[in-house]
Amino acid sequence: MSTDHPGAVPASWLSGFAGIGLTELNGQAALLKRLERKYVLDLARLHDLFDVLRFSHTVLEIDGLRSHGYQSRYYDTPDLLCxxxxxQGRANRFKLRTRRYEDSGLAFCELKEKTRVAATAKSRVPLTGPDDLGADFGGLLGRIRQIAGAAADRPFLPTLDVGYRRITLFDARDQTRVTIDSGLSFSHPTDLRVHQTTASVIVEVKSARPMSLTDRLLRDAGLRPQAQMSKYCIGLLACGLWTGASRFGANHRRLGCHPMAAAALSVAPAGVPA
Structure with a gap:
């Protein structure tokens, strides 16, 4: 595990967990229909949570690593269509991004969409180089047109970079997967000024039932699941790329985003409705 990423969970905190490989994890958990809850907590509370979960959960381990680096670049139109x-909480919406897995070198272009029936679907195509998206985003533009209509013909430009470390825990008995994202950083692709959440982590619980052991422990500690927990949307606020009203403001404050350098430059398009 990398130890030079500010705000990342220390490797020593995972020493008491048994490991599980990716193939085994996917074989046990990939086909489950899941409910998802997201929580925000500080590192001290996460340490207390680990002290209990190490007796029931395994940790994903790939090539000896138990924490894995993610780098995502999000694309949006100049007026921030996505x-x-x-x-605005629209029933049909999507996000377009590239995602790179730092430790394996794998990279994908991903389209993540949510439909009127609240189902989330993700389509992705592999990338072979840093600049091989192409004008059709690896063939995903056709699906974007089905969702957004004529709006999809506007240019999609690099809008936000998001980096973090992810730990994945699994409870085989309860069939629950828990991801912990720490050391989050947000930046504009053409602006070196980065905002970073060093005090808080995002814990996401995915299970077939609405209440797992992790949920009970977090709720006993006074924490509740948080809606409006999009890293992309919160990152735009953190970097000053959106300055209007936002339903993501409360979670932006909960995450405690702090600039690494000077205050971010606001480049939010003038006259864009909130």
Missing amino acids: FRAHN
Whole structure:
């Protein structure tokens, strides 16, 4: 595990967990229909949570690593079509991004969409180089047109970079997967000024039932699941790329985003509705 990523969970905190490989994890958990809950907590509370979960959960381990680096680049139109759809809670909305797995070198272009029936679907195509998206985003543009209509013909430009470390825990008995994202950083692809959440982590619980051991422990500690927990949308606020009203403001404050350098430059398009 990397130890030079600010805000990341220390490797020593995972020493008491038994490991599980990716193939075994996917074989046990991949086909489950899941409910998802997201929580925000500080590192001290996460340490207390680990002290209990190490007796029932295994940790994903790949090539000796138990924490894995993610780098995502999100694309949006100049007037922030994707963000505004999420900010307004529209029934049909999507996000377009590339995702790179730092430790394996794998990279994908991903389209993540949510439909009127609240189902979330993700389509992705592999990338072979840093600049091989192409004008059709690896063939995903056709699906974007089905969702957004003529709006999809506007240019999609690099809008936000998001980096973090992810730990994945699994409870085989309860069939629950828990991901912990720490050391989050947000930046504009053309601006070196980065905002970083060093005090808080995002814990996501995915299970077939609405209440797992992790949920009970977190709720006993006074924490409740948080809606509006999109890293992309929160990152735009953190970097000053959106300055209007936002349903993501409360979680932006909970995560405690702090600038690494000077205050971010606001480049939010003038006259764009919230």
